[in-house]
Structure formats: C-alpha cells, structure tokens
Amino acid sequence: MxxxxxxxxxxxxxxxxxxxxxxxxxxxxxxxxxxxxxxxxxxxxxxxxxxxxxxxxxxxxxxxxxxxxxxxxxxxxxxxxxxxxxxxxxxxxxxxxxxxxxxxxxxxxxxxxxxxxxxxxxxxxxxxxxxxxxxxxxxxxxxxxxxxxxxxxxxxxxxxxxxxxxxxxxxxxxxxxxxxxxxxxxxxxxxxxxxxxxxxxxxxxxxxxxxxxxxxxxxxxxxxxxxxxxxxxxxxxxxxxxxxxxxxxxxxxxxxxxxxxxxxxxxxxxxxxxxxxxPVWLATGTEILDRFDAMRCVHLISGEGWLKLVNVGAGDVMSIGIRSDAGRGLIEHGKKLPAGEDGTLVVERLAAGETRTMLIEAEEFIAR
Ligand SMILES: [Zn+2]
CATH class of the missing domain: 3.20.20 (TIM Barrel)
Incomplete structure (x- = not known):
C-alpha cells in the first residue's frame, strides 16, 4: 500500500x-x-x-x-x-x-x-x-x-x-x-x-x-x-x-x-x-521543460521510518533534491546522504525504472 x-x-x-x-x-x-x-x-x-x-x-x-x-x-x-x-x-x-x-x-x-x-x-x-x-x-x-x-x-x-x-x-x-x-x-x-x-x-x-x-x-x-x-x-x-x-x-x-x-x-x-x-537554475527553455517532464515520473513514497524514491520514467534523472523541514537525515546503505548548502539531501542519480529505499534517521543530523 x-x-x-x-x-x-x-x-x-x-x-x-x-x-x-x-x-x-x-x-x-x-x-x-x-x-x-x-x-x-x-x-x-x-x-x-x-x-x-x-x-x-x-x-x-x-x-x-x-x-x-x-x-x-x-x-x-x-x-x-x-x-x-x-x-x-x-x-x-x-x-x-x-x-x-x-x-x-x-x-x-x-x-x-x-x-x-x-x-x-x-x-x-x-x-x-x-x-x-x-x-x-x-x-x-x-x-x-x-x-x-x-x-x-x-x-x-x-x-x-x-x-x-x-x-x-x-x-x-x-x-x-x-x-x-x-x-x-x-x-x-x-x-x-x-x-x-x-x-x-x-x-x-x-x-x-x-x-x-x-x-x-x-x-x-x-x-x-x-x-x-x-x-x-x-x-x-x-x-x-x-x-x-x-x-x-x-x-x-x-x-x-x-x-x-x-x-x-x-x-x-x-x-x-x-x-x-x-540560487537559481539558469537553463534553456527545453532543458527546464524536459526536467519537469522527467520529474513527473519521480515519486516520493514513505512509510514508518523509511522513504522511497521511484522513477517510473524511461530516462535517468540526475541530482534529485529531497528536503525535510524537520531537518532529519536520510541514510542509504549505511551512509548518510550528502546535504547541500541549504540542507537539501541529494540523490545524484536515479536510473530509469529504479526504486531506491532510504531509512529516515531517528536522531536528527542536520542539514544546517
Ligand atoms: Zn511571433
């Protein structure tokens, strides 16, 4: 479910x-x-x-x-x-x-x-x-x-x-x-x-x-x-x-x-x-429209203590930023995901059709 x-x-x-x-x-x-x-x-x-x-x-x-x-x-x-x-x-x-x-x-x-x-x-x-x-x-x-x-x-x-x-x-x-x-x-x-x-x-x-x-x-x-x-x-x-x-x-x-x-x-x-x-993305019109198109295929799903990123699209999606206002961290394969300048956690690449599970860390590590 x-x-x-x-x-x-x-x-x-x-x-x-x-x-x-x-x-x-x-x-x-x-x-x-x-x-x-x-x-x-x-x-x-x-x-x-x-x-x-x-x-x-x-x-x-x-x-x-x-x-x-x-x-x-x-x-x-x-x-x-x-x-x-x-x-x-x-x-x-x-x-x-x-x-x-x-x-x-x-x-x-x-x-x-x-x-x-x-x-x-x-x-x-x-x-x-x-x-x-x-x-x-x-x-x-x-x-x-x-x-x-x-x-x-x-x-x-x-x-x-x-x-x-x-x-x-x-x-x-x-x-x-x-x-x-x-x-x-x-x-x-x-x-x-x-x-x-x-x-x-x-x-x-x-x-x-x-x-x-x-x-x-x-x-x-x-x-x-x-x-x-x-x-x-x-x-x-x-x-x-x-x-x-x-x-x-x-x-x-x-x-x-x-x-x-x-x-x-x-x-x-x-x-x-x-x-x-x-902190603005300065890209061409098509690059921006293509990104929105690709991101329509990326979904964020969650359960108790975990989060999933799913890419149901036919292309890889690069540099996906996930943000938690509560400032909590995410762990992938035992490693904390890197936090960007503003605390956004970054998944560098989500391949076509890939599902990635991440644990939500109980204690808060932050994200400045
Ligand atoms: Zn015209």
Missing part, C-alpha cells in the same frame, strides 16, 4: 542545489542580430543561457531578401525586422548563440503563413544550419499565420496542416490562441510565471492534439518594460521562496536596448543581475 510522504518531505523539481528556475524565451518577430547581440552579450556576462527563436525563411513581404535595399536606405541598424536564418549574417549570429550555450528554437518557418511542405523544408534547413533539429517550436500570431493550430494548422484537409509534423518532431510546442474565444492566459503578450505546478496541460493542447505542448500565464506586453514591472525584486524573492519556475516570454527586440547607447538598459541589467545572484 502506497502512502503519501509526510508533508515535511518534499521533492524539488529542479536539480539540486537550485531553489528555483528562470529562463527567457525570445520571440523572433522583429528581431535583427545587430540589435540583439548586445542583449545576448549582457545575458552571457551574467551566466544566463536562454531560448532564442528564429524564422528559417524570409516572409512573403521580404521578396527573398531584396527588402534589404529599403532597409539600407531607411536605417541599416533599426530598420531590419524578422531577419531569418536564410540571411548570411543572421545565420552566423544564431550559430554563435548556439555555440555560446543558448537554445535556438523555431518560430514557424517564416513570418507569414507557411504550408506543410514549407514546414518540412524549414525543419531540414534548420538542422543543416544548427547541426541538430529544433527541440522547441513557438507559434507565431494566429491572426497573421494560417499555419497556427487555431487557424488551419490542426485541420487535416488544409495545405497548412502541421499538427502531425510537430508531434513527430518531438518539439515542445507553444500553442498560441489569440482570436475570439482565446483564453486570456494564452495571449502572445504574456509571460509564464508558474509559482507551483508544472507548465503543461491546457485546453488548447488537447483541443488541437499537440503531444508536447506548454502554456504560459501572466499578463502584459512581452517587452522590456513588462519584465521590469512584473519581475520586481519582491516577485523574484517570492519565486525563490516558493521554489517556482519563470519562463519569461518576451521580444528582446522591444524595450531591452537603450536606443541611444545601443546597450541594454541599466535597470534591466540590474534586475537580471539580481536574478543571477540567487
């Missing part, structure tokens, strides 16, 4: 010794590498690795890149938008980001509607440029793109049908609902700030048949000002205290750069530094 673990034993969803997680998912909409580079440099200086989405191909309006002559005439620094991987300079930029440890994800094949055939080509092209297929796919605006699930992406009779391709890709898919009836939590201009619980499930995922989806909640325009107003020091302190997850969805192209200095706004840099100084 399985009993629930006493309430003072808790399993952290994050790899020990981290207490919470933060990452950014950057939307490619109006991006251009020359304006994005200073922002990514700032993130890298602070140790943040994030997820940057990219369009593989030019939008219809770009006339296969001939739009460049207009941009050069207007303003070579501020005019270019939605520059895709097809562009030589942009392709190099995203390769550099990947080499620096960031995740590159796909923001649909192009800024305008893409057929099923174009999506197949986009996956192949993405892989040829980055050396691996994308692990995350973020829908662009359903108002704009017929390939969105909410438009024709989930309609098997349409040339824009892609649900099956997205499922076969095994990508994490961010489904966007923004037309009439779309729930407010699904608006493009919002952020995921999950205090507790996993960032999965949701009406639109089951509605469209997306196998590996994620949703966000929160509110506000997805730009630098919203980051400052929502991710206050108080909100971040609460996130840390609650062991929460923040996947900040934003356009690093909007309001992150000071147009005068062409560097990241000072208050934004300061706020990011405030995050980076905490």
């Amino acid at each position: 399985i009993s629930k673990a006493p309430s003072d034993w808790t399993l952290s969803p994050f790899p020990a010794p981290y207490r919470f997680a933060f990452s950014i998912i950057h939307d490619a909409d109006s991006g251009y590498s020359r304006r994005l580079r200073p922002v990514f440099s700032c993130l890298e200086d602070l140790g943040l690795r994030v997820t940057a989405t990219a369009f593989p191909f030019w939008a219809d309006w770009a006339d296969e890149g001939r739009i460049w002559s207009e941009w050069m005439e207007a303003d070579p620094y501020f005019a270019p938008v939605a520059v895709p991987l097809e562009d030589d300079e942009e392709r190099l930029f995203f390769q550099e980001l990947a080499a620096a440890g960031h995740e590159i994800a796909m923001h649909t094949p192009s800024e305008t509607s893409s057929t099923r055939e174009q999506l197949i080509k986009a996956f192949a092209y993405f892989e040829s440029v980055l050396g691996a297929p994308p692990r995350m796919y973020v829908e662009h605006s359903p108002r704009n793109n017929l390939d969105a699930q909410q438009r024709e992406g989930a309609d098997p009779t349409s040339r824009y049908y892609n649900t099956d391709l997205l499922n076969e890709s095994r990508c994490w898919v961010w489904v966007l609902d923004e037309l009439d009836g779309g729930r407010p939590t699904d608006k493009e201009a919002t952020n995921l700030l999950v205090q507790e619980g996993a960032p999965f499930s949701g009406q639109s995922l089951s509605l469209y048949g997306i196998a590996r989806g994620f949703l966000r909640n929160g509110s506000g325009e997805a730009n630098g000002d919203t980051f400052l107003s929502q991710y206050t020091e108080e909100a971040l302190d609460a996130l840390e205290a609650d062991g929460g997850l923040a996947l900040l969805y934003t356009h690093l192209n909007y309001g992150w750069l000071d147009p005068e200095t062409r560097k990241v706004r000072r208050e934004i840099r300061d706020r990011l530094a405030y995050i980076a100084e905490k």
